[in-house]
Amino acid sequence: MRDMGKSDDPRVQAQLDRLAGLSIQRDMLGLDAIRTLLSRLGDPHKRLPPVFHVAGTNGKGSTCAFLRAMLEAEGYCVHVTTSPHLVRYNERFRIAGKLIEDARLAELLEEVFDAAEGLGCSFFEITIAAAFSEFARVPADVCVVEVGLGGRLDATNVLEPEVLAACGIAALGIDHERFLLAPEEGVPKEPMARIAFEKAGIAKRGVPLIALENGPLADSEIERVAMDVRAPLSMYRRHWYADCNSGYYEDDTGELSLPAPALAGPHQRLNAGLAAAMLRAQTRVPVSGGAIVAGVESARWPGRLQQLSAGPLTALVPDKVVTLDGGHNPSAGDTIAKSISGERHLIVGMLDNKNPRALLDPLGDRVRSLTIVPIPGHDAHSARAFGPDAKAASDLEEALLNLPSDDYPVLIAGSLYLAGEALRLNGEIPD
Template sequence: MKDFGKSDHPAVQAQLDRLAGLSLPEGRLGLDTIRCLLDRLGNPHRSLPPVFHVAGTNGKGSTCAFLRAMLEADGKRVHMTTSPHLVRYNERIRLAGELIADDPLAALLEEVFDAAEGLNPSFFEVTIAAAFLAFSRTPADACVVEVGLGGRFDATNVLEPEALAACGIAALGIDHERFLLAPEEGVPQVPLARIAFEKAGITKRATSLITQSYPEEATLEIERAALAAGAPLSMRGRDWHSSISETALHYADRYGELVLPLPQLPGPHQGDNAALAIAMLRHQDRVNVASGALAAGIRNAKWPARLQLLAPGPLCSGRKVWLDGGHNPDAGKALAAHFAGQRVHLLLGMIEGKDPQAILGPLAPSIASVTAVPISTHEYQPAASYGADIMQAASLEDALNALPDDGLPVLIAGSLYLAGDVLRMNRERPD
């Protein structure tokens, strides 16, 4: 699957058109291509500021957002690469706190494409090569790098121990089964253990590995990976602890206890993501961050399309509209927790291959109505796949206009690609 991009800058669009023509050759796994491409570019991944590398099924993007906000609250200049983008491809590469500008982005992608001649790289490999090349050329104090898919074979996993400050693993769940549960000899057969095995593939020699807590089958795989790499392992519930009260986030580890503000990002799960970011910063010794910056970062972190309340705009028409890109069972549970005790009209759009029940099942007690909506850039699930009596709207606008004027909030969910459509149409461009 490719993440398409559009730009009103002709030189950027020319490179995005080249990116749109790339695909991962069927059956190719491994890091050989990205390593060869980076070698042709002078191995920029070996010349980065200290890197915080984050994997996970859910919460890794939010953890990255908290890391960036905490580091910046301490006065640090921070590079960051995350995926997918929502509205503009530029969102994938943030240099010293600012999204990369169009002119340098176009030149950067052209340089990477020239170096990639004959390698047949994937969309994501080109993107990561471009990000690391940009990071190596712009002074900064730290990098935050989100894993794209899995961990073991993800293009970001070319990062070497010398570049890393810490590795983190957020919440685990079953997702991207076609790739992460593909039959292979010598790997765990229990699904969640296999997921943990893939995510723990980012573990590096003598580099701190900080994780959430997991069921036993996943915990054992992470422990094995840490032991094999000689990586100090700090796991929630054993080496660090956190909880949320009505007024504060409580965090504790061997260095002491902290009472911190609650995250501004909605949802109780964001307390878990903020705590993982804190633990990653406290269980490494390459970048110092004051406790006051941890508190400021919790308050300041922004992460669009994750339980985002849309601003007044063309799509809202005076109505309260929530947006979430979640598409797997754990995302469904997080949405259910947020809307517990409420009624909400659900506009659901999911790409082919995703299970609608991942969202519909947990949210069922709160659903007042369900409307299937299209996704502009991908093949999407038809209304029939959502169950009986579900209407298919021709557009998001049609779906919103057809809702009764009953004052109930609206939730648009099911895909980050759909979320990008929503933000674009509501004129909310992530910055």
């Protein structure tokens, strides 16, 4: 059972209940079902405004947030689909700049479920078919689409060169091993090369592919895939550069001075740079340097090193600063460790298919106390998985109330689902 959120609209709730009964992904990924479903819906994915398509293990959502902010700063009307949602399923559908309304969401999901009869579609296939159907129906200037899982066999990868403006690959790491490292003939054997192969599967002939630097094995694989499909490749440090400290940005079209991003952490300068490089590598949607700068400053992406505001949850620890991050894999753990300083009280909720050391090892001796909480609606690790120093709490409220009386800050992390629960409890509903 997954937490789809709750709706006061009975028609929406009925669709959320149907979604909750589906598998998140198929046991074997593939594009046949989503292509058949989209065909029944009139092939909306072939009638979209220009699309920016973003893959990656970490940072792809932030990159999408920067893209949206930069495009809107230029005055464009933007459709966006990202995953997962934090509090409300509606967050996955930003239609012409606004989250989809409940009434239309209910109608849309009913239409897609009817068309999917007999196909055995997954949760994500239904969601993406709904997003593309609405993107094709409602006028807009441009779309931003985040890959769900992998790239090569992800439901979003039905997008064809005719609608694509640019593709991007954010930071890579080991995650979703069951799917992305499953044995298969003719694919790379080394894990990071295989991950890169899967993510680079979004590359299309003639469409600019822009990538961050991810180590020699991954970079070589991205380069090989791009060459095979004849996608013009623009790699960090080779073709464009963004300085994590100064904000200096440069590519073959010129230089920019990017401000400190609104999103916390030095890694966000790279994500902002990736978004800028994607915009500047393509010609279908003109974007000025001024709009790129404005977008860096205005982008918002909840649940990523987000300092919680005053609310019911933070009121439980009025003497402490509470930061929230959905990071759950070793790469995200490294990024969090580099982005915060000093000791922290760590509250973790982590799905039981994730590595319980992903956050603890990078943070090392900076963990002042460790409390493990469940994730509502999901199978999560118990405190035992985190070692003898971990203590259990029944929920976030109990975890916060039982922290030591000191002024050390708090980090809540380990899952985007837990991040969503924290935002809900604190009354910070993403809009």
